[in-house]
Amino acid sequence: VLNSKLNQRLVAPAKTVAKLDVKTLSDIASRTGLSKMTVSRVMRGEGSFSVKAKEKVQKAVRETGYVHNRLAGSLATQKSSLVAVIVPTIGNIVFTEVLAGISQVLTPAGLQPVLAVTDYDLEREDALVETMLSWRPQGVIIAGLEHTPLTRKRLKRSGIAIIEVMDIDGSPIDCAVGFSHSEAGQIIARHFVKQGYRRIAYAGTDLTYDVRAAKRFKGFVKELSVHGLHLTADVMTPLPTSLEAGENALRKLMESAADIDAVYFSNDDMAVGALQYCLRNAIAVPEAMALAGFNGLGIGQGMPIALTSIRSPRVETGIRSAELLLDRLAGKGVPRTVNLGLQFLAGQSS
């Protein structure tokens, strides 16, 4: 019924009539009596041309609605003003903030970021890298240091600027900007130990996919062992992380007989979900259950019981990576690794 209703007012595709079919520089050229080259110069504001020529062209463009064809332009000049940005997800504020930082620097420089999302799938990442490279971008900003050998080869071979972001624990193809996830895990472990927790659990998503979460996990476990402790329990849920995933993970841990007193979550999303669950069900945090996350999101800090977390420099990572990309394009040398550091947020949840 709904369908038939909709069908009644279907609108046909736009007729190819009406719009003056002016599609190329040549059209503007013949319309103004100038040559293609002069029109091209005016369009780009490069080279020299008379005021008269400029006005003629502008008028013609206004009248016809001519839009420059960058496909052809980029092909002719052999460069494309594009910068590929490849991230695992945008379902998480973390990467959108990085992207915001990147745009903030790239756009004023006349470059256009083009986003691709891998969904934490390295095969997909490889395919996306190839697609992106086929647009002949000026550079690539890509999340993480772990890629398939083929992807690394592709990126290296491209000869363009490659900036890896959000992780510095490993060896970059060219240049890495971010922070140490391993260190983040260690900091929370040390904090838990100092606060006297002994029956400690971890809750996160499948570690084979989110490599950076895995690095935090390893740093966490390693630091526990330094203090003679080990993980009492862990829960791994499928991607993506979410408030619900955090809540479910905590419930699972509490239902088990493990008698946990503190949980380290993969990130703030999950930790906040767990914290909300505790608040709703009058589970005393941190007395009955201590919680900690990662990223230092506002939502965790604003909770009645502020979440123990670690602030990651996300926008800064975006900005810095874009700046380094510009340095590279200017032919400058860049550091192999830029550590933007982390900030521990004690909170009250542990």
Added chain:
Amino acid sequence: VLNSKLNQRLVAPAKTVAKLDVKTLSDIASRTGLSKMTVSRVMRGEGSFSVKAKEKVQKAVRETGYVHNRLAGSLATQKSSLVAVIVPTIGNIVFTEVLAGISQVLTPAGLQPVLAVTDYDLEREDALVETMLSWRPQGVIIAGLEHTPLTRKRLKRSGIAIIEVMDIDGSPIDCAVGFSHSEAGQIIARHFVKQGYRRIAYAGTDLTYDVRAAKRFKGFVKELSVHGLHLTADVMTPLPTSLEAGENALRKLMESAADIDAVYFSNDDMAVGALQYCLRNAIAVPEAMALAGFNGLGIGQGMPIALTSIRSPRVETGIRSAELLLDRLAGKGVPRTVNLGLQFLAGQSS
């Protein structure tokens, strides 16, 4: 000091050596002894070619790392597999969810979404539309129905598929997919009235920028007036919305002598910030202060006192808009307006 430390290990730009300089189809052609055309056919898997030719080409591609040049390909075929997606912000989960829905449909169809962010600036939107059109995309998915006359003209004139999303209160260029913001405002007003609130306030960001928030506001105020009520107070903060903006707005309202009993916020971000503030400061919600937002985000629903809100179909909007785009590309007719509806979430905060 830090700087000098970094400078010590600056890495020079990659030498243009090493990589076999194989950049074009012709290179593969001469390497395999085949013609450009045969190589092209194999690369695209189109037309016919022998198994032998295929194997030769694949081997050469593997060895040389040749990457297809879409700039040239798109220019030759006069079509580009690109779809422009233009949104006001990505600092808000709302639009990233729409984008996720779009990618989910477009990617399997062999199309590539290209994102551009306007920051709620119509002049910037116009510039971005022109830039996007210059890449000759197959279509444009753009948030909202309000654009500058020039932008509308550009889009119309482009002759490609144009889908406007996230709003249906107005007349689309071609086809609009989303929901009614005006209706969302009305629903909350009706709810507030029914619950017995009489000293009602609104808190949001500058309405001249976020047109959709303005529509919710108008729907809200209009419905209040139907019930003989008017807004007791309002606070407008600068963009972007955030938890802090919500908290600050609420505090401002409480400090004034207006004696407010309920506040309608521009969106869940702000409302959750305000709710968190109340929880931290033992302000009884909804007894001392009732709160409502918009979007129905998980974070609001998970609060110890669930936020009154309205769930907007964000992923669905993305999916549906992309589907309609595909319909258009297939030459099919499409409805002028698709209303995906809203879902009221009563919560406990009002």
Added chain:
DNA sequence: CTGAAAGCGCTAACAA
């Protein structure tokens, strides 16, 4: 199944 020729719309380089 394969190849040669022509051209997509633009710009670099040179000439006038």
Added chain:
DNA sequence: TTGTTAGCGCTTTCAG
């Protein structure tokens, strides 16, 4: 200041 020529790397078309 303006115009001409020769491509950029690919695909379409048509012939073999």
